[in-house]
Amino acid sequence: MAESEAETPSTPGEFESKYFEFHGVRLPPFCRGKMEEIANFPVRPSDVWIVTYPKSGTSLLQEVVYLVSQGADPDEIGLMNIDEQLPVLEYPQPGLDIIKELTSPRLIKSHLPYRFLPSDLHNGDSKVIYMARNPKDLVVSYYQFHRSLRTMSYRGTFQEFCRRFMNDKLGYGSWFEHVQEFWEHRMDSNVLFLKYEDMHRDLVMMVEQLARFLGVTCDKAQLESLTEHCHQLVDQCCNAEALPVGRGRVGLWKDIFTVSMNEKFDLVYKQKMGKCDLTFDFYL
Ligand SMILES: Nc1ncnc2c1ncn2[C@@H]1O[C@H](COP(=O)(O)O)[C@@H](OP(=O)(O)O)[C@H]1O
Numbered sequence: 001m002a003e004s005e006a007e008t009p010s011t012p013g014e015f016e017s018k019y020f021e022f023h024g025v026r027l028p029p030f031c032r033g034k035m036e037e038i039a040n041f042p043v044r045p046s047d048v049w050i051v052t053y054p055k056s057g058t059s060l061l062q063e064v065v066y067l068v069s070q071g072a073d074p075d076e077i078g079l080m081n082i083d084e085q086l087p088v089l090e091y092p093q094p095g096l097d098i099i100k101e102l103t104s105p106r107l108i109k110s111h112l113p114y115r116f117l118p119s120d121l122h123n124g125d126s127k128v129i130y131m132a133r134n135p136k137d138l139v140v141s142y143y144q145f146h147r148s149l150r151t152m153s154y155r156g157t158f159q160e161f162c163r164r165f166m167n168d169k170l171g172y173g174s175w176f177e178h179v180q181e182f183w184e185h186r187m188d189s190n191v192l193f194l195k196y197e198d199m200h201r202d203l204v205m206m207v208e209q210l211a212r213f214l215g216v217t218c219d220k221a222q223l224e225s226l227t228e229h230c231h232q233l234v235d236q237c238c239n240a241e242a243l244p245v246g247r248g249r250v251g252l253w254k255d256i257f258t259v260s261m262n263e264k265f266d267l268v269y270k271q272k273m274g275k276c277d278l279t280f281d282f283y284l
């Protein structure tokens with residue numbers, strides 16, 4: 001993403017001041033001033049939207065969706081800058097005006113909560129694919145992201161970051177509300193609710209689900225070939241020999257969480273997700 005802020009390390013206070021509140025949800029600075037335009041953003045029936053809370057495996061999902069919908073070669077996907085082809089609605093680049101003019105069919109990403117997305121997406125014709133990831137791996141990933149992002153230069157400990165996560169004090173607001181709001185809409189005809197862990201557990205089922213949802217007809221052999229290609233995409237990241245640790249694997253949180261942190265997290269999880277029948281795999 002384009003970075004437009006000063007390159008200064010953040011103390012907790014400075015970190016706080018980077019966000020702004022919109023209807024009680026903490027949003028990154030680049031969303032400021034455009035939320036009304038986003039609510040009124042014109043959507044098209046041919047659009048495919050990919051919506052996630054950050055660090056839910058958005059890049060992997062976009063590659064798989066691109067592959068299933070366009071039948072592209074995974075090696076080609078690795079070479080092209082797919083991020084340029086799938087803009088994020090609320091990011092400064094390329095911006096709403098450019099996204100409005102893109103040719104159909106558009107693939108558009110967003111991290112915004114359901115209620116802040118363009119109102120025409122709510123029970124509309126455009127397809128919306130939502131992917132959720134277990135929050136323990138996600139918070140570790142989000143922490144590493146904040147440590148590496150120049151504009152955030154987060155200096156707090158993981159423990160402090162995790163507390164912010166549990167208290168809904170990070171960019172894009174409460175993960176707990178984000179996933180539950182989409183879960184409530186999982187039966188809407190234009191919504192497909194997926195889980196990151198299922199990509200690792202049962203990729204065949206996910207590719208079948210995606211093909212059906214996107215209206216891609218394929219026979220058994222084509223489906224097998226698609227799934228094989230999708231496996232390659234997962235492996236390119238998670239089993240890459242060049243990386244010291246298998247990034248993106250399910251259950252990496254166990255090496256980071258302390259026992260007491262885990263107990264506290266489980267308590268908060270139970271409180272905030274108590275009545276919801278959405279479940280996650282925390283290990284595979
Ligand atoms: N093929 C792939 N390309 C990019 N990220 C992938 C990926 N497969 C899994 N991931 C994981 O997805 C996470 C990033 O999510 P997002 O794309 O939403 O920002 C990272 O998790 P980790 O930080 O746990 O490694 C990353 O490793």
Ligand SMILES: CCc1ccc(OS(=O)(=O)O)cc1
Nearest residue numbers: 001028054055111145152171
């Ligand atoms: C904290 C600001 C921010 C910026 C971008 C994000 O999305 S992504 O992970 O790069 O897709 C999330 C948070």
